[in-house]
Amino acid sequence: MAELTDHERATLKRAAFGVVYLVSSADPGFLSMLRESAAAAGAFTGARGLARDVLTSGALPTLPRKDPVRVEAEVLPALTESLSILRVKAPDEVDNYRDAVLSAAQRAAEAAHGVNPSEAAVLAKVRAALA
Template structure:
């Protein structure tokens, strides 16, 4: 296994993409209590990740997203997911599945956290799966 050191920018891309997914799921089911439940559920997936994915997703500060522009966040997050896989394939190929699994688990757990998965959340999950394919 060859693992090259990730730059700060690459680490930020991986983290922003992963947390952006949770943001998109949370926006699909608005409400403070829903957001809180979803955030806690997603954080469990991130802390349960292995290897480099766990290191990237559980260290440093949390990314911030604009509350008034979820469409803009989606336009940033989905390509960032694809870019994240490219970064890992180039620098840490054995970590691709760990990262993908952590992001998908966080998205699914967030969607299920508040009264099950609604149609809007299912649509976000489908976009996330497509970006990670």
């Protein structure tokens, strides 16, 4: 398995968890957030290889809470940076990471009441950042 620095691991993790936060904030509500978080966690634990290792170990990342605009401004570039890191250090893991993040985002969006227009917009931005 590729050796990533602590900073690189943190970037991958912050981006993936940030995506889930963006989806959750697009459909506010405490119960929705719980359902969405549980659904996303299932996607992360179901990931393979390095993606699973990074996304299921260590502390949760710190994100600028209560400000989805700031989170989006941080998370979308972090997704792009994460793919760049993996392309250099672990090219065979790019698809695993991309699949885990997309699966978590999709599961979170579907978890509470189906995908609403705000969540669909977030999913489109995430897909674009991971393209």
